[in-house]
Amino acid sequence: MVTDLHYADKPPAGSRHYRETLAKLEEAAEQFQKNNPDFVVELGDLIDAADSVDAEKRYLATINKEFAALPGDKHYAFGSVDRFGHLALLSMFSRYGLKNTAKTRFRKPSHGGL
Numbered sequence: 001m002v003t004d005l006h007y008a009d010k011p012p013a014g015s016r017h018y019r020e021t022l023a024k025l026e027e028a029a030e031q032f033q034k035n036n037p038d039f040v041v042e043l044g045d046l047i048d049a050a051d052s053v054d055a056e057k058r059y060l061a062t063i064n065k066e067f068a069a070l071p072g073d074k075h076y077a078f079g080s081v082d083r084f085g086h087l088a089l090l091s092m093f094s095r096y097g098l099k100n101t102a103k104t105r106f107r108k109p110s111h112g113g114l
Contacts, residue, residue, distance in 0.1 A: 003043035007063035041074045044079020
């Protein structure tokens with residue numbers, strides 16, 4: 001199980017070190033490879049918010065390359081930051097073999113996405 005990765009291609013802010021997410025997920029992947037789980041669950045906030053849907057799509061594509069490489073089936077629940085174009089988000093999940101495990105009601109994002 002992983003949660004709140006908040007990957008973003010942006011500099012650290014306070015206690016958040018967005019770009020370090022990739023290295024931290026790589027460390028976790030080494031342990032997952034040893035344990036060989038049947039599935040991995042990501043409990044939301046795979047990426048952090050950006051000022052555009054296009055930027056968030058880039059963040060998602062980057063982190064999903066790493067997340068999709070983990071062993072076993074992948075499941076994902078939407079987090080509080082996962083608010084951009086949800087149809088695009090679901091499409092990305094499907095492309096990477098992720099399954100949305102939560103029945104989520106979408107709210108309109110603050111930056112004008114879907």
